[in-house]
Amino acid sequence: MGKLIGNIGKFFSEAIARIFGPNDDRYPATGAQPFEGDPYHESSEPKI
Template sequence: MRILRWLRDSFDYIFGAFARIFGPDDDAYPAVGVQPYEGDPYSSSWI
């Protein structure tokens, strides 16, 4: 019985990892797109 439980738990662990890797994404990031950069350009004035 302990061997069967160990096999079942091992299979669930491996299959769970496989399903998480190859399953659909579960990310909840907002689709904001590319944000423009409005900062100052770099100038090397120390030379």
């Protein structure tokens, strides 16, 4: 019974440490991406 309570406590403490700990994401530094599309112009046609 004591081991079960210890395992439950360890489970929750590890979860809390993961939630509130530093990020471990390894995303590449991409910076600003250039826009290569056409700008949006609202047409003068009436909306249906």
